[in-house]
Amino acid sequence: MKGLSWFAWLAMAVLAAFSVGTIALHRGETINAMWLVVAAVSVFTIAYRFYGRFIAVHALGIDPSRATPAWRRNDGLDYVPTEKSVVFGHHFAAIAGAGPLVGPVLAAQMGYLPGTLWILVGVVLAGAVQDMMVLFFSTRRDGRSLGEMIRAEMGPAAGVISMIGILMIMVILLAVLALVVVKALAESPWGTFTVAMTIPIAILMGLYLRHFRPGRILEVSVMGFALLLLAIWVGGMVAADPVWGDIFHLKGTTLAWLMIGYGFVASVLPVWFLLAPRDYLSTFLKIGTVLMLALAIIVAMPELQMPAMTRFIDGTGPVFSGKLFPFLFITIACGSVSGFHALIASGTTPKMISSEAHIPMIGYGAMLMEAFVAIMALIAACVLEPGVYFAMNAPAALIGTTAESAAAAISSWGFVLTPEVLIATAKDIGETTILSRTGGAPTLAVGMAQILHGLIPGQGMMAFWYHYAILFEALFILTTIDAGTRVARFMIQELLGMAYAPLARTDSWAANITCTLLAVSGWGWFLYQGVVDPLGGINTLWPLFGIANQMLAGLALVFCCVVMVKMKREKYLWIPLLPTAWLLVCTLTAGWQKLFDPNPKIGFIANARRFGDAAARGEVLAPAKSIEEMQRVVFNNYIDAGLTALFVSVVIAIVFFGLRAAFAARSSSAPTTRESEHVALESIPR
Amino acid sequence: MSRLNPSRADAGRSMAALLGRDWRSGFSLLVRWWRSARLLSARLWRTGSQTARLAIGIPDYDNYADHIRRHHPGREPMDRDAFFHERMQARYGKGRSRCC
Numbered sequence: 001m002k003g004l005s006w007f008a009w010l011a012m013a014v015l016a017a018f019s020v021g022t023i024a025l026h027r028g029e030t031i032n033a034m035w036l037v038v039a040a041v042s043v044f045t046i047a048y049r050f051y052g053r054f055i056a057v058h059a060l061g062i063d064p065s066r067a068t069p070a071w072r073r074n075d076g077l078d079y080v081p082t083e084k085s086v087v088f089g090h091h092f093a094a095i096a097g098a099g100p101l102v103g104p105v106l107a108a109q110m111g112y113l114p115g116t117l118w119i120l121v122g123v124v125l126a127g128a129v130q131d132m133m134v135l136f137f138s139t140r141r142d143g144r145s146l147g148e149m150i151r152a153e154m155g156p157a158a159g160v161i162s163m164i165g166i167l168m169i170m171v172i173l174l175a176v177l178a179l180v181v182v183k184a185l186a187e188s189p190w191g192t193f194t195v196a197m198t199i200p201i202a203i204l205m206g207l208y209l210r211h212f213r214p215g216r217i218l219e220v221s222v223m224g225f226a227l228l229l230l231a232i233w234v235g236g237m238v239a240a241d242p243v244w245g246d247i248f249h250l251k252g253t254t255l256a257w258l259m260i261g262y263g264f265v266a267s268v269l270p271v272w273f274l275l276a277p278r279d280y281l282s283t284f285l286k287i288g289t290v291l292m293l294a295l296a297i298i299v300a301m302p303e304l305q306m307p308a309m310t311r312f313i314d315g316t317g318p319v320f321s322g323k324l325f326p327f328l329f330i331t332i333a334c335g336s337v338s339g340f341h342a343l344i345a346s347g348t349t350p351k352m353i354s355s356e357a358h359i360p361m362i363g364y365g366a367m368l369m370e371a372f373v374a375i376m377a378l379i380a381a382c383v384l385e386p387g388v389y390f391a392m393n394a395p396a397a398l399i400g401t402t403a404e405s406a407a408a409a410i411s412s413w414g415f416v417l418t419p420e421v422l423i424a425t426a427k428d429i430g431e432t433t434i435l436s437r438t439g440g441a442p443t444l445a446v447g448m449a450q451i452l453h454g455l456i457p458g459q460g461m462m463a464f465w466y467h468y469a470i471l472f473e474a475l476f477i478l479t480t481i482d483a484g485t486r487v488a489r490f491m492i493q494e495l496l497g498m499a500y501a502p503l504a505r506t507d508s509w510a511a512n513i514t515c516t517l518l519a520v521s522g523w524g525w526f527l528y529q530g531v532v533d534p535l536g537g538i539n540t541l542w543p544l545f546g547i548a549n550q551m552l553a554g555l556a557l558v559f560c561c562v563v564m565v566k567m568k569r570e571k572y573l574w575i576p577l578l579p580t581a582w583l584l585v586c587t588l589t590a591g592w593q594k595l596f597d598p599n600p601k602i603g604f605i606a607n608a609r610r611f612g613d614a615a616a617r618g619e620v621l622a623p624a625k626s627i628e629e630m631q632r633v634v635f636n637n638y639i640d641a642g643l644t645a646l647f648v649s650v651v652i653a654i655v656f657f658g659l660r661a662a663f664a665a666r667s668s669s670a671p672t673t674r675e676s677e678h679v680a681l682e683s684i685p686r
Numbered sequence: 687m688s689r690l691n692p693s694r695a696d697a698g699r700s701m702a703a704l705l706g707r708d709w710r711s712g713f714s715l716l717v718r719w720w721r722s723a724r725l726l727s728a729r730l731w732r733t734g735s736q737t738a739r740l741a742i743g744i745p746d747y748d749n750y751a752d753h754i755r756r757h758h759p760g761r762e763p764m765d766r767d768a769f770f771h772e773r774m775q776a777r778y779g780k781g782r783s784r785c786c
Binding site for chain 1: 733735736737738739740741742743744745746749750751752753754757763766767770771772773774775776777778779780781782
């Protein structure tokens, strides 16, 4: 990149402006996906070279002569000075999850334009800035975690509050991800079989690595991958078989209970048995699939069928309710800006960076790559016929349960659709129906299957690719559930341990089981509620998750602002302040609307009242079937409202502590930040 | 790194020499080019596998053992298997908060 002359950069800028302009102003029937790819690549390249470098060099003042924690505390294990490209790969693999694949798919209900613009602008000004700043601050503090840094710079109360916030996000994240899997597997014997098979495959890999050939990751991964492909192939036969097909044909509620049981058992098993081998598989599969998707899009150059903007920007959309502002900005969280990355950027990565000069590439660059993944997910959702997209993502309460009723409802929204198309699509992908397969994963899978099928055609290949994509998402999510339950358990132990010390003992089986149970029942409760939710669950839970994730980002960015003030670099405060302000506005507005909006489709309290009042009159409102169910809807809505209120108050509390710390720092004439001491890189023996 | 790059000029020159009379020096150029190409691909493979292993939480073992021998002469480094299990436990023991 050093070699590019000013002329080349100018040409790049013209290309970026032209492609973004084309996307924004194009009003034809369809637009080629390449425009999105070109716009993203050119915008990201320019942003990295100019904004990213500017922040690193001027605002943060990276100092390549300063020894990083990897040098000062080198132990060959956690702290290891590592080559830039290797750390980049490690960091990207750690931040890349299922989120950037789901959010943009849901946001596609407003058309491709709003989502694309938010991903492009959001990542450049907010997401990548947050990741890089947190990475830098953690590198300057011996690789401390976000929680520890908040405690040190903003006080112990802020530390505890952020910890509660992080725990709540964990719970809601696990519930939403589990719901995505349940929605994808319900009534789908093929999908259920292949995903169930990942458990014995991972155990086999674990045993192989433990007892047969320790450390041979390449061969065990290749073996696992081959078995996965075999499972997909066998799954097709299982689904076609009347007896076996029946066994794996499960209802949503059954799957939810299985999931809860799985979460509990898997998270108390030793890690080598199931968690680690499965994480190997899902990490490699994710990277491989993302590369394959990128290649497929570039080679196939599909046309986007979705309009630039649909009429659902007014807030009446079937996928999630609420207007473009603020709900688009919390629906696409990962991909534009994700609070979770702040946890990763203050985790293992800062302990491996060998020079501060690598921070822009790893902090800013890896996040740009993640945004590119989000753009690809958006493309995959938008290559579908809009009618098919809405049939898959609208809840049964709106479109009914037959192809005829769905086609009629969706046509009435202005998207031409015949029942035959729905039936044919379902048949192509080897399923009985595609109606109301909410949660993003199935839509992404059909989109991916369509793109890949364009490249490698063949009888039955559509069905194979669809189930491959479902498997890939589910594999990933199951690993997250297992690992996330453990994280939540340790957090609960730490928090409850403050009140009752024996619970903090991580070696005690009683404390272990109790806190795991608490963690599982936390997310399990929301999962079950989501599965029985008449609006399909995602409609209710995704906004909650989005608010939580953006709240965490807001928290991390407030911390960045505070540190900038403490470093006496107020001149550059606008860099973190701009995204902080935007995120606070979005989360607080969304939180407020979720609580108090008079429209029962948006406001939790309004919805609870609507059902409560009807129940008091003795009426039963659809889709509830009895007064008990009515009461349950009321209760659930109050719980959701309570959780939203909790998120909002965490944000407000952190802003308060941030302001307090910042004003205290301003009254001091010297920098008050708590960095580890400066050691020259040259003085370290190599 | 650049030293290892098989240069196009080398390849071109060796082709030209092979086609012409001076096949001996052309051949040796070709051998040199082939060697450096092999070195480069070995290096790429090494970086790639290091990245892949680190992506699942396992740093370079040789580097670790080297570090212990040089900086902690009294200590014996763990063997490969113990190192592998220690790293696995360190990565997953407390769960992993991966991004959404």
